[in-house]
Amino acid sequence: MDMELLGILLPALAAGVLVISTHVVLGKQVLKRGIIFIDLAIAQVAALGAIVAHLNEDLEHLPFVHMWMPALFALAGAGLIAWLSKRLVGELEAMIGCFYVLAAVAAMLLLSNDPHGAELLKQLMSGQILWVSWEQLLLPALVSVLVLALIAAKPRVLDGAAFYLLFALVITLSVELVGVYLVFSTLILPALALNRYQGRYALALAYGVGLAGYLLGLVLSASLDLPSGAAIVATLALCAFIFRIASHGKRGSPGTENIID
Template sequence: MFDLDLLSILLPAFAAGILVLSTHVLLGSQVLKRGIIFIDLAIAQVAALGAIIAHTNHELEHLPYATVWMPALFALLGAGFIAWLAKRMADELEAIIGCFYVLSAVAAMLLLSNDPHGAEMLKQLMSGQILWVNWSQLVLPAVVSGLVLAIIALRPTILNGAGFYLLFALVITLSVELVGVYLVFSSLILPALAVNKLRGKGKWPLAYLVGLLGYGIGLLLSASFDLPSGAAIVATLAVSTIAFRLLQPRLLRESSITKVEAN
């Protein structure tokens, strides 16, 4: 049985997962549709690079909210660059995005190579520290997530144009700070992949369910067995996705039989 102290850690962590999933499931579906799978890794890594520069540059470090607007600036510039490339080099876009990710990762390693705390910071940005998220850290992501969801609800066609890259950069920036690069990628791709073969609006609750199961079970395993929280959640998200895809044909078959019998 969990005590109150453990619950006080798990609840904000799970709330962070809900916030991340709220926008990432929809955006991840668009990533799959566009066939630009590495864009989330690339933008997340670019945002992490901005965070590293904000942390390691003493002049920037003391500016108000530098650890927020620097990653956002880098993410927006990266997203703008990819949007520009999408119109001019569409046939090679995925390869260029992959190179963009690798170069950003290498730049981060070089910047932190002489920092005594560099390895720990790099690990934190990649794997995240979701178990140590507190309620105050969720205020800004909650506001931004709400605005992004409202924009998508009022103007769903924005996901089909260049506006997608702007929304993508905004949510990725905040998500990297909360959960790390690996969980950002997994939250975008795995729930969306779980329902990728389904059609209609009914697939979205299922995608969110896959994501919530992944985060919930991952956090419980992490807390119970002292496992790295980010890695545990990525693993349980993957298992949830695979399980859903394996069960999907049977569920669809049973649903079809039920409809036939009802008619």
């Protein structure tokens, strides 16, 4: 592995570590609440905000519009889901699924006449993690540290409506770094791998699953010239499946499926 390739892989791996650092904890909460598709929906809404900023010439030239416009959309979407969560308890997951589909269709319609629309949509969905620079990681690193510090100091913040606010902020930055598909995979797969594990250090092992998936995916992507986002999703799924099978003997009793120690 030459130094040029290493110079590409290290920022990409650092981006993956930042995404994993918050998404494993939030993924646990997503499984606990039973709102599996909220991450996909909010990520898609954030992507829609990026598309609106791209298509509007007046907005496109404003400072940091590629960050605050997706954040505004994500916060609005998270606020709507938080409002619905108190009124449509039995139908919330179905409504979130509809929310995702509508945001995806809106993105396709907005980009239908844009000559670069297909490329932008592909970038937002699959991400471009291999082209992440160290400068791009400064703000996500700061937000990740603050979010983790808040969760460590006040764990119950994840049980209330503030969860949706934190979720929207984290998802917005993650979509910018790794794309919608990897955001969903990083939230769900490591948490799902440990969902029935009743041994010690479950959370640490979930981080290990995520890190192994990113590391293996990046190496395969660089070695075999594969799309990085798709490769990491595949290796994350593989690592989660292997751990799930290997830890089969440490399942909890019925009713503990949505608990991670």
